[in-house]
Every structure is written in structure tokens, then in C-alpha cells.
Amino acid sequence: MAAAQDRLNPLDQLIRAVGALPEGERPWCAGVVVAAGRGEEVLVEEAFGWAVRYAAYDEATDRGVELPLEQWVPMRTGQSAGQDAGPGRDRGQDTVFDLASLTKLFTTIVAMRCAERGGIDLDGRVAAYAPEFTAAAEHGITVRQLLTHTSGLLPELPLYDYDGHEQRLARLRAEPPATAPGTARRYSDLNFLLLQRVLERVTGRSLAHLVRDGITRPLGMTATRYRPPRAWLPRIAATEDQRRPWAKLDRGMLRGVVHDENAHALGGVAGHAGLFSTAADLTLLCRALLGGGPPVLRPESVDLMLAAPGLGFEIDQPWFMGELAGRGAAGHTGFTGTSLVLDRATSSYLVLLANTVHPRRRPADSAPRAAAGTALARALRPGTPGL
Template sequence: MAEDETDGTAPTLRYGSAGSAGLIAGQLERLVDEAAAFLGPSPVHPWYAGAVLLAGRGRTVALHRAIGSAVRYAGYDERTGRAVELPAGRQLAMAEDTVFDLASLSKLFTSILAVRRIERGELEPAARVASYLPEFGGAGKRDITVRQLLTHTSGLRAWLPLYTEPTREGKLRMLWNEAPAHPPGTVCLYSDLNLIAVQLLLERITARPLDALLHDEITAPLGMRRTRYNPPLSWRPFIAATEDARPPWSGLDRGPVRGEVHDENAYALGGVAGHAGVFSTARDLAVLARTLLNGGAYGAARILRPESVELMFTDFNGAFPGEPHGLGFELCRRWYMGAMATPRTAGHTGFTGTSLVLDPTTDSFLILLGNSVHPMRGLRSGSAPRVACADRMARAVPVLPVRGATAWFSGMASGATATLTLPEMDPGPGRGRLSCALWWDTVPDRGTLFLEMSVDAGGGWRPVPFTTVRPGHDPLRRPAGSVTGWSGRVWHRVTADLPARRDAAALRLRWRYATSGPYTGRGVYVDDLRIEGDDGRTVFDESRRRDSARLHADGWSASPD
């Protein structure tokens, strides 16, 4: 997004209606309903006790809502396998300004600090980490690069129990002596150790602790006053509870945790770690989201240049299909981004139940902060609330029809087939022609749109090859009569030559959308559908009421957005 033309500052957040954000109000309300559904037992315990939801587009926060409880449970009863609820008077409702342990969302802050060093020329992404931090180079880690740490391609395993060593020196020795599980650069393996190493690297080259860097270079310039490591005791009444931490599910026996970092290794490192330990609110994270979508600036403050921010939205893991990653940020992860996922959608999750999703394609952002390890980490699994909310947020961004008030929408159901069938028609014995506008965004090969024809009253269907043209691009021939995957979320023009027929049998055409797997993408839209005969006459025109009324929609709907 460009800076304001009036004063040269970057856009800052404001609260406003869904309409002022260019979003659909009803979809945002359904987002809240989707999130609230996970407050119920599943099967005997909610996914989270509560959550704070924040969603917006451009500079407008259109949704900021708290649901459920920040503190609900006294602990976990191993004998019954159930959470033990506090008396109602001791429970605490979730609030919009509740502070959360972000867990692995902390990695984003560490990554931003590293990219700042890259921007200043103090770090080189392709350089060996050991050239800055010689101790790190032992046990086969000599060739690991800075970029490999930030893209999780270092080959290091996911985790080490650093908390078992009583001294900081012992913890570091465990890392220095750790050998890669795979040769560097050969696999993508998510690892806390990567960002702990980035922390040590930053602290070495700056001679400053990570928490001071966070404050001075990110939170203070951006006015993020509720974001920090090791929150003071005065914050405790505003912090969501995490876990009743005790063996066997926790590595440390700490009892109910609230206001201290949940992650054992971060706790053992004094609460300040590159992989975990940051506490924040949804509002503060929205400021960070807006800053990155602005290209690194917020108001009069700039923490990164646009080209540096671009490093976070650029995939460096092309060699590892299914694992796209910018510097620090995950890209296009449908398992929590849902239908918001595009090749440039960036984000991260945190083990405590947190997530942040940024979609530069639509300039939109979604924050879900939940306390899903309260009172015990093993009671919730998967990322269903994150996906449900992200799907609804994607649906809240309108797809405006190219002609008239509505376009035909395929829906976003998984494991379904939806058909939009034209009436029987006679375009003449020669070649007729179909034309329409088409918009699609599906999971590649898991959501496919087919154009098909039948000349025997719908008894048998065969594919019709067609051509798509995206504005400003060359035409693309679709010989299989189908499209799937990413189209840029813009309207394409479609043309198809209908085969000549040897007899007078009536012709039928249909669009068929088939999905499989747990994720579907944003779906398909068809608009401005026309058929011309071989003599140029208009045989079917969707804009004519008498023609549109003859369309048969099974699973499709006429949508204004």
C-alpha cells in the first residue's frame, strides 16, 4: 500500500464498519459464529476456553471480538481425563485487550530483527552462521547459512530439551554439540533450534539482548505498548491462562501457568528466546500486520524498507514442494490459512492457540488468539477454528460481478460436486461459440472446474476445450477443458468453440466444479455467460431474465459478491 499522499506517512489503523473496509458484514458475523462453535465440547473439551478475533482490510479494523474465557480451569484431573473448572466467580471472561502468550508467533519478531540486519548489511543471507557465531559451527553445522535458519532448511531437528541443563552455558553447549539430522539444504524441517540460533546470532553481532532489540527496533517505534517478553506482574490480571504444567505432558512441573512463558525452553532461558516468549494483544498484532502490508512503515515510523519486507513474502523453498517459506514467515499454508491462502499469503501459528495471517493480494489480515493449551496441551488437536475463520474471512472479501448485480458462485464445500447447467439449445450445425467471465481460486488438483457438453439430453458428458485470457497476459489454451489452482484472483475472459454437429440433436453445456480433500480454496465464479450460433446470432445470454431463469444450478448460487 502506498503512503498517504497528504503527509507522506504510512496508513495507520482505524476502527470502522465492514463496508468501510470493503468487506461483507454478514460473513464477518459468521466468522464469529464459526469461532464460537469451538467453545463447545470436542468431544469432551473445547478447542479453547476463549479467543480474541481481529480482522480487517486496508487500514480498517472491521472486527474485534472477544469470546469465551481467559481463565476457566483450575487444572486437569488425570483420573477423570477432564478439565477442572474454577467456580464461576473466579473465572475471567475474555476481553478484547487480553494479553496472550504468542508461543511460536515470537519467531516472526526474531525474523524481522534479522531482516533488519540484512537490510543494514550486517548479515548476509547466504553467509555461514559460523562466520558470525563460530561456536555454532561444530558437530557438522559449519555450512548452515543464515537463510537456512530463517526458512527451516538447516537440517536441525525440531527441538532439544534445553531446560534439562541447569545453566545457560550448559544449554548453549547442547546446541553447539547438536549435529544436523539431515545435511543442510536437503530438507525443510520446522525447528525451534533455528530461531534460537538466530537469537544468539543477533545478540552476538549487536552486543544487545533480544528483548532490548524487540523493544527498541519494533514495539517502541510502532507504539505496540502491550507487546514484550516477561510481562510485569501488573499485567497478570489481563493475561490469558495457559497450561497446568506438570509431567508427563510438560517437561517441567510448574503448576498453573499464567503470565509466564508456557514453552519450557523459553522459560529456562529466562523468558527471552528467539522461538517463543513474546506476549501481545490482537490490537498490537494488527499494528504489526498493517506495518508489513504497508511495506514496513506505520504512520511516521519505518522499521523496514519495502524490498526487505518482500523477503518475507517471497518463497525461498522452491526445492521443497508444499513447504513455501519466506524469511521467517510461512507462505500458503492451507492447514491454518484456509481459503485465505495464496502464493503470497504469509503467517504463522503459535502452540498456545495463536495465529496471524496476512494476505497482500487483498490487503487483508486475520488474527486469532486462543488459549487452547488451557488447562492441558493434549486436549485439543488440529487447527479447525483457524481454518474455519480464515475461510470465512476469505469469503468476506467480495468478488464483484463483471456485469449486472450477481455472478454464479460454486460455493466452498469440500468433497462435493456442483454443476451449473445451461438449457438445451440449437446453435446451428456449424461451430457455435461460448464466452463468459471466469474467476477461480482452488487447491491445485483438489478443486477443478470443468466445461462439459452433451448432445444426448445430458446422458453423457465430454470435455470442451477453452481458452482463458487474464488482462495484460497472453491467452492460455485449456485443452482438457478444465482449470485448477491459482488464477491471481482476477476475472479471466473465457472463449470456447463448440464442435459442429452432424445431426439436429440439441446441445447442453455445463460447468462442473469438483472438490476433494479438507481444503477448497475460495471457489469459482462465472459471469456474463453467452452462447452464439454459427451465424453470429445470440442463442443464450445470461443477462436476459428469460435465459438466466432456465439455468439449472445444483450447488451453485447467484451471489452479489
């Protein structure tokens, strides 16, 4: 693997450039942490740029309002704190990120664990487990359709515009699919909000507890949770100066609270968004799913999740995986700038966590993610020169 690590230098250089574009250009992100590995070997674990740089966004100048330099907070990993890489090191200095839609992967794993134990049938109807979801019952939506985004539900609803938790859930329960379930794929946060309610009804426990007891605690993911405590605040990357018209709520600069407006409206614990984590913790999850760590699922359940068409995971998507796509790579992205890719063909993983919405959101651009995936793919391909 030494040769592979030597060839990974282009990946290191690419991520460094992503986080530190020259002044006068609009960088893709204020800062980034990248972790890549193969099997038990860490190939890259680096942090570049700033976890906190801006106090606000100035709409008039279309630029971030920078904090005094002494208040900028660097991105950090254990390596940047002078520690050795690897699962045994102290990860207490690593930058914590709002994972956004990477949360869906954890909800998926919880669902697969529940299916393994006979609590749900993947082809069972949502109405069998949560009959209060009357629209899902009327249209026969199944658990598998939620996991594969084939329920026909809209991408999202403005639940944040409703007063009170019960009114928000009432709107969700009554929302019918826009297209017939099972006929087309349409990515939707609503799928995972329904799935959350199914899992909570079946188990009698909150999703936060199910994630903790079924995934993060067994894997030693000590920096992964919903609603991070105030003690973590110095480690957490800022997200957005959230204001209308570019955002859906007026909340100001966010740090340590969930960015997604619906997850915020639902109390910070949601099936589609809300988890916070670090690159080091996500590395532990990647290894477990690749068969190199403590198992959280049976092998056949992992196969169902990670093989086409995928359950919860996106399969072979070059727009964010680059040249890792094409051999069954599985992964996901998050709106705040996060992404994760597993390549079972080479037992490798790529975790890229950035704060692309700091100080404000921009049109989606996954070119840097794809370039990082291509750099890793080429680094692990014998005889192929790096970028």
C-alpha cells in the same frame, strides 16, 4: 467496504461457536480473541469465552478442574470494554497472550533489520558471526537456512533437562544437523535459538531490546514484550497445568510466565518463543507489514519475508489459512493457540489468539484456524456468499 463487513458476519459467528461449545463437549479452547481487517479498516475485533477458567487438570477424569465462577476471567478487547475499535483507542484492557512460536516472526524482522544495516548477510555462515557454534561452523549452516528451516537441525532439544544456562548453550552450540544443510525443510526451534545468538553477538544487545527498539516501540505496541510485569497479570490468559507426562516439566498452572519449556529454561527470552502480546498490538504489526503503518522494514525486505519460500513466515498453508492460502498469504501459528495471517492480495489480515492449552495440551487441531481463514477469504470475495 461496508458490504465486506456485512459478509464477515459468518466469521464472527464461527469464532463465537469455537469458544463456547456446549457442556459435555471438549471445546477447542477456553476462549479466543479474533481481529480481522483490510487496510485501515477493522472488520472484526471480538472476544469470546474465558482467559482463565480452570485451576488445574484432573488426569483421572480427563477434565479441567474449574475455578469458582466468580474467579473466571473473560477474554477482552477494547470493544468489549465499550471502546471504539481502531489503532487510536486505549488498549489497556485487552487480553494478553503467550504468543509461543509467533515470536519467530519478531526474530525474523530483527534479522532483516540487521541485514538492511549490513550487520549480517543472509547467505553468510553462522560461524562468521558466532564462531562458538562449532557444529554450525563445521557444517556450513547459513543465516538463510536458519530462516527457511533448511539447516537440517532437529526440531528441538531438551535444554530444560540441563543444569545451568551455560550447559544449555553448550549443548546448543555442539548440536550437528541431522541432515545436510540446504537439502530439506524441517521446522526447528533450534534455528531461531541460533539466530538469536547471531543477532545478539552482532549487535551486542539482547533480543528483548532489539525487539523493543526495532519493532514494538516504533509501532506503539505497548502490550508486547518478553517477561511481562506482574501488573499485567490480571490481563493475561492462562495456559497449561504443566505436568508430566503430557508436558516436559512440572510447573503447575501457568499464567504470565512463558509456556515453552526451553524458553523458560533460557530465562524467558528466546528466539523461538517467549513474547506476550494482544490482538490489537498484532494488528499494528500486520498493518505495518502490509504497508499501512509506520515501516519497520524496507519494502524489499518485506518482499523477501513474505514471498515464497518465505523467511520466517509460512507461505500458502491451507491447514491453518484455509482459503486465504493460494495467492501468497503469509503467516504463522503458535503452540498455545495463536495464529496470524497476512493476505497481501487483499491487504487483509487475520489474528486469532486462543488458549487451546488451557487446562492442558491436546493433539494439534488447526481446523478452526483454517475455517476462520476461509470465512475471511469468502467475506472479501465479491459475489461469494458467506458460510
